[in-house]
Amino acid sequence: MPTKSPERVSTPRVTDDELVERTLRGDSTAFGELVFRHGQAVYRAALAALGSATDAEDVMQEAFLLAFRKLPHFRHDASFKTWLLTITWRRALRWRHSPARRLGRLVSLETWFSGDLAEHRPTPEQSAVSEEIHRDVLRLIRSLPSRLRDPLLLSASGRYNYEELSDILDIPTGTVKWRVSEARRLLRAKLARLGHGRSS
Amino acid sequence: MGIRGSSQPQMREPESEPAIERAIDETIRRYFMRHEPSPRVYARAISTAQQPSAAGRDGSTLRSWIVAAASATAALLLVNIALHFFGVVAARAASDIDGRTGPFLLWLSSTGLARWINESETVFGYSGILFLHTLGLAMAVGASVVVDLRMLGAASRISVAALLPVFRFMWIGFILNALSGAMLFAADAPRKAANPLFEFKLVLIAVGIAVMAMMERSLLKSGSGAALVGSERRLTNLAITSLVIWTAAIAAGRLVAYTL
Numbered sequence: 332m333p334t335k336s337p338e339r340v341s342t343p344r345v346t347d348d349e350l351v352e353r354t355l356r357g358d359s360t361a362f363g364e365l366v367f368r369h370g371q372a373v374y375r376a377a378l379a380a381l382g383s384a385t386d387a388e389d390v391m392q393e394a395f396l397l398a399f400r401k402l403p404h405f406r407h408d409a410s411f412k413t414w415l416l417t418i419t420w421r422r423a424l425r426w427r428h429s430p431a432r433r434l435g436r437l438v439s440l441e442t443w444f445s446g447d448l449a450e451h452r453p454t455p456e457q458s459a460v461s462e463e464i465h466r467d468v469l470r471l472i473r474s475l476p477s478r479l480r481d482p483l484l485l486s487a488s489g490r491y492n493y494e495e496l497s498d499i500l501d502i503p504t505g506t507v508k509w510r511v512s513e514a515r516r517l518l519r520a521k522l523a524r525l526g527h528g529r530s531s
Numbered sequence: 532m533g534i535r536g537s538s539q540p541q542m543r544e545p546e547s548e549p550a551i552e553r554a555i556d557e558t559i560r561r562y563f564m565r566h567e568p569s570p571r572v573y574a575r576a577i578s579t580a581q582q583p584s585a586a587g588r589d590g591s592t593l594r595s596w597i598v599a600a601a602s603a604t605a606a607l608l609l610v611n612i613a614l615h616f617f618g619v620v621a622a623r624a625a626s627d628i629d630g631r632t633g634p635f636l637l638w639l640s641s642t643g644l645a646r647w648i649n650e651s652e653t654v655f656g657y658s659g660i661l662f663l664h665t666l667g668l669a670m671a672v673g674a675s676v677v678v679d680l681r682m683l684g685a686a687s688r689i690s691v692a693a694l695l696p697v698f699r700f701m702w703i704g705f706i707l708n709a710l711s712g713a714m715l716f717a718a719d720a721p722r723k724a725a726n727p728l729f730e731f732k733l734v735l736i737a738v739g740i741a742v743m744a745m746m747e748r749s750l751l752k753s754g755s756g757a758a759l760v761g762s763e764r765r766l767t768n769l770a771i772t773s774l775v776i777w778t779a780a781i782a783a784g785r786l787v788a789y790t791l
Contacts, residue, residue, distance in 0.1 A: 363577045370576065375567040384566045391568060395576040429684035464551075468558040487559035519551055529550060 338501065341439045347411035354402060366395055368413055373419045379484035380423035380472075390426055394419040416491070417507045420499045464527050471521050475514055482507050483514035537683075636720040648718040657718065664711035670704025673775045675743055682746070683768035691750060698747045705740060726790060732783035739776040742769055 347368070353361035370391065377390035400414050405414055472480060484495055486507070497504040639645060648657050674697045680686070681694055716723055723729045746769045 363662055366577050370568055370573050374566075374572070375563055378563065378566055387566070388568065388572050391572060392576050456586055464554045465558045465561070466556055469562070472559070484559060487556055489560065490624055515552070515555060518555055519548065522554075523597045527554070 339445050348407065351402060351405060351411055354399075365411070366382060366417075369415055370395075372412065372416060375486065375488045375490050376416055376419045378425045380420065380427055380490060386426060387423075390419065390423045397422065409498055413495050414496065417501075418498045457487070467522060467525055467527065469517065471518050474521075475523060477515065478508050479514035479517065480509040486511045590711035609737045625708055633724075634726050639717050639720040642717065644714065645717045645720070648714060657715075660711050660714050663707055663745060667706075667708030667711060668781070671701050671708055672704075672781065674698070674701040674704065675739070675773055675777060678746065679773045680772035682766045695747075695750060698743075698750075701743060703741075723787070726787055728783050728790060729787050732780055732787060735776055735783060739773060739780055742773045742776060746773065 345364070347365065350361045350365050350368075354365070368460055373394050374391045377387035377394070378384065381387055381390065394415065397418050401418070404410065407420060408414075411415075472483070475483070482496060482500060485491055485499070486493070491499065493504050493507050496507045502510075651657065653659075673699060678694055678697055678701075681689060681691065746766065749766055749769070
């Protein structure tokens with residue numbers, strides 16, 4: 332199994348649909364380009380669902396494997412990216428509810444949405460927000476119900492618009508917006524109870 | 532927004548609402564920035580997709596081993612619970628054995644083979660056959676548990692295709708188990724046949740073998756077996772059934788030994 336970084340073919344003007352067609356014709360580099368283009372979006376969706384970098388990597392690998400195998404059935408009803416993210420989200424949810432994963436979480440040192448934010452040197456922008464509030468926000472996000480946490484994380488990750496989120500989560504766009512708004516309102520209220528900001 | 536660390540936190544100035552909104556966005560953004568897929572993950576995603584039969588063989592991480600060990604411990608605990616639960620029933624069944632012996636069973640237990648198994652003082656006699664029976668059990672059930680746990684999501688970096696050769700060990704283990712089991716049965720046919728737990732064990736083994744065969748067939752039908760598009764739920768159900776059946780079969784097998 333090669334683990335070195337594969338060479339990336341420069342195809343800036345080629346659309347996803349063209350890359351899909353080339354992949355179906357047997358062009359091995361075309362699928363690699365699709366992986367490079369959408370790898371981060373796939374990874375972030377998995378990370379939002381699972382809160383674990385290790386699990387997100389596993390799901391990313393599985394999602395691309397499934398996409399490759401299902402590619403002949405891709406009907407172009409939606410964009411390739413949306414189709415791929417839908418596959419990713421389903422795999423991530425399946426993994427989130429897997430009994431083996433739940434068992435694994437019991438023995439894992441990695442907690443959901445874990446991360447030592449202080450390990451990064453803060454930029455001037457980052458310095459505007461104290462580490463304490465970051466820790467509280469993380470903890471409160473963790474306590475949100477998944478139906479609110481998922482859209483909030485996905486929307487704030489900066490990789491998807493509301494229409495894509497609607498397709499990925501399989502709920503209307505209006506519902507996505509409402510859930511994001513509700514998640515933020517709950518976070519603000521809880522943060523206010525902890526002494527951050529003013530209660531709304 | 533104030534910087535924390537003061538010895539009088541109650542005196543701090545609360546952040547404004549826009550500052551709180553920024554804090555939420557910033558926290559999530561920093562979290563995602565902190566976790567980026569490495570080039571190694573991209574390379575693996577590409578090579579796994581394009582060479583499914585050779586996929587994911589380097590994925591036996593420490594976490595997967597811990598999950599497997601924890602699962603095995605849980606299975607042992609279940610067996611222990613089952614032994615305690617069925618112990619009462621088995622003790623009652625043992626007292627009911629009244630020697631309902633047919634002519635075939637009497638003939639079987641009087642054959643030269645049965646007498647040799649019972650009377651041989653070499654290691655190849657009863658103890659050797661019992662060893663082969665245990666070895667066959669370990670091969671068949673051990674391999675089955677590996678496949679079952681993979682179907683339930685453990686060690687997901689190991690491709691399913693890589694597990695297909697494991698079925699060969701399952702069948703070899705089963706054949707070894709069946710042959711040695713038949714010899715052990717012949718050595719004590721009347722008493723074993725009268726024990727309802729023995730019949731229960733045989734039924735469980737039959738179901739376990741059927742589940743094993745169905746699982747192997749499903750994996751073979753999924754092409755290279757690298758992905759299980761459309762059959763995940765069926766395979767998950769089969770894996771859970773298999774784990775339950777083999778656990779119960781082992782418990783019943785041990786109880787048969789205790790009640791004879």
